[in-house]
Amino acid sequence: MPQRTVPVSSRLGDVRYEIRGALSRRARELEAEGRQIVRLNIGNPGLFGFTVPSHLRETVSTHLDRSEAYCHQQGLQGARQAIAAREAARGAVAAHADNVFIGNGVSELIDLTLRALLNSGEEVLLPSPDYPLWSAATVLNGGRARYYSCPASRGHQPDPDEIEALITPRTRALVLINPNNPTGAVYPRELLQALVQVAERHRLLLLSDEIYDGILYDDAEFHPLAPLAGDTPCITYSGLSKMHRACGYRVGWISLSGTPAKFGEFRAALDLLSSLRLCANVPTQWAVEPALTGPDTTSELVRDGGRLHAARRAVIDGVARSEYLDVVAPQGALYAFPSIRTQYFDGFDDEDFALELLESENVLIVPGTGFNIRERNHFRLTLLPQPAEIDDVFMRIDRCLGRIASRSTSARHVA
């Protein structure tokens, strides 16, 4: 008789998260064998020598004795007030602490908001490439992902006409990730205005993931969506993980903006779902207010001469030195999304390449298809390592691509 195993929900069939997937597991095996793997798969600043600003750390440690009870399901009042004040200063309509919900990272809130929104088979417009949690949370909550393309050929910018053409009677929301993970694209004001108009025309909820909102390079300008959306319902997502290098604190938030009446029962639905999980971690919520009202600790990293700026430069230069690679220079966030010039290869496959790079050169990247794109010639790496390490990584990438290219050529000769 076949052995009975624990069943798995069929909803998981379409759910993947390659950033921590099979390649990452293989990297761990190789590390256990004594290899040193350069891990470029996760945007986790704490693993690359970045530290949480000391004023945040101190605030958390001095408030531990006030962190032992559950707090309000929406989060600590002072933290929500600071978030609402920032949203109001930016010009968001109806910015108020009552319209702010704090969660265990933006991750939890992506799931919670889609759970509050979606009925079975309803559609969410997502960027391709996307940050794959958005796709996963859509599917896990019974929805369907409809992808709008943000190809390298368009500087990874979306096209409002293409987005509008994807809308059906079942479409409920339009998701934007700006600045973008994985591409590093930052969206201009006119584009955002056009996207707001699409949402207005079709009564879509705007979901704007702005977790990288101050990580900008050269003359890139960030425009928060909420003020441009005005009365149109919009949810803005942000948190401490990236701007404040505090991934492990697990603090993220959402702020609802737009005419309150247009939200109907939605706010109450979020309140109910927040209540069911009682509250987010309390100790680290104390860091929100000093993070938003204290000194700017990000600009020095991204301006000319700063560590992230130099790392981004190293990626652009590494790509320029390679005969096999192209990249749209990231304007923001913590990643680059280079592409491989496929003419040098017979049927290039991003997953095979990533595995070979890991096995032969000890470098872990994420294949582009892990971000829900069809093309199989992209990969993502983080900008968090020291620039010298990035130089070395691009030397290894080129060596690996050279080997694959020579095999391809010899395959053609044989044929």
Ligand SMILES: Cc1ncc(COP(=O)(O)O)c(C=O)c1O
């Ligand atoms: C675009 C985007 N949204 C959300 C998240 C999740 O962030 P958090 O640490 O707040 O859960 C990430 C993490 O990398 C991200 O890149």
